[in-house]
Amino acid sequence: MIRTIAVVVCLFGFASTLVADQAPGGDGSSVTEGSLIYKTVDGRDLRIDFTRPTDWTAEDQRSAVVFIHGGGWTGGKPGQFSQHSLELADRGVVCFRVEYRLLDKKSKLPPITCTEDVSDAFRYIRSHASELGIDPNRIAAGGGSAGGHLASFLGMMDDVAVDGVSRKPNALLLFNPVYDNRPGQWGDARVGDRVKEFSPSENITKDDPPAIVFLGTEDKLIPVSTAKRFRDKMTDAGLRSELYLYEGEGHGFFNAGKGDNSAYLSTTDRAMSFLQSLGWFDN
Template sequence: MPNHRIAVAATCLILFTSSVFAAKPTGKPSVYKTVDDRELKLYVTKPSDWKPGDNRPAIVFFHGGGWVGGAPGQFTEHSKHLAEHGMVAIQVEYRLLDRKNNDPPVICTEDALDAMRWVRSHANELGVDPNRIATGGGSAGGHLAAYLGTVDQKDQDVSTKPNAMVLFNPVYDNGPDGWGKQRVKDRYKEFSPAHNISADDPPSIVFLGSKDNLIPVSTAKRFQEEMQAAGVNSELRVYEGQGHGFFNHGRDKNRWYNETVQEMDKFLGALGWIPANSK
């Protein structure tokens, strides 16, 4: 990537990180992991008619911020919306990388795996169907959501693979020509969802702006084509003229939030997870 494109991408990511995390996470916090005396939390939003013993579909959201910024809260409105339609929605706090170095996102992926493991192993307590748990996320959070769905883990007592993926401008190509290559370097196959597509991956929907400075439309189309070639349902929605983070609640009087949420609902409705006529 030429230097000017790096600068544009960095500026875009800083603006994205600083502008979308004012919302507070809703729902009851639960500690899923303690690292170096720091408690990492999940924020669980349940439907108003939730009761013990329920068997609800769920979604686990990861916030964006380039692996170096952000906090739970980006998907608060999504969580409340899906809870209104019967799902349990969970927002994840995960450790961030140091901006001053170029470490690969090992701690981010470790926390994502542990969060998903905790959710599935506590499915009864959460009133969640362990066979209907989606991951969702935006930007670097979209990477983590897609990482769980594509990068296979070995010798797991509790599976961390989701049953569906809802991905908002995910930086899911971390290869030599993709995003994050300065951190993953030649280890990209360990982290890059686009380089780990297989027939056992879950169905997905991807939302992307046509003028996203971090993710070319060609990358999203290639991901979709390779997923479909593997026999996996993969949907792509491209929004003309929109840049990175266009989907966030509060942007453009919620036009794109509303449009992408409507398509998310159709995707989840087709899976039978929420009523097909949800609005």
């Protein structure tokens, strides 16, 4: 890896003092990676890692994907989607990976801090679109498992604009997402009777973004029937919703390095095709 020290004022035109790297892209080309800080909570800096094409300029209006890692709201790291980011950056997309506060495994609290942080991160990215070289109206949220819950939370919950900046993505890329938290579904122990407040599946309305969902048929956390219900609820609301089932695959099947990588490659290609079908790469 060729390491280039630079402040983000040179990279994106606003303040931070982190490192940018040139790294091999998904097809062997080079992309630029680095980090920036989007908020500080109780003395802790929370960062957004980014991957962008080498021909990026601040004057661009590129499509973007904000990835949110999984881990049951209690674990995981932003690097889960590093390879996805490299692959999409090779294809011209600016990718971001969000760090958020994790819940204590011993607690029974709902994911309040998680939803707060990803909401703030998404608004931060959109509000700085002109410096990040992205189109504020072409920002997808993507996530796996609990990260899929958080991505779909942004998409389905009532939008709360802060200083006029929306947290609602323009599309959703969901990898075995735990987006249904009703009794008997994953996450119900934490969500409890606050289903309407936290469960994306119970908040679908006609103003929500289009979604593509990937699920293994042997996933022990998310029944196929749950994914079909979500798809049908979106369709009934007049929304575009695509569901791809992977026969015999379990939870986390989509991750880079899993098995022969065929599921990772397939889901990544389908996610990119989905964004292309929305007309995100006309410019």
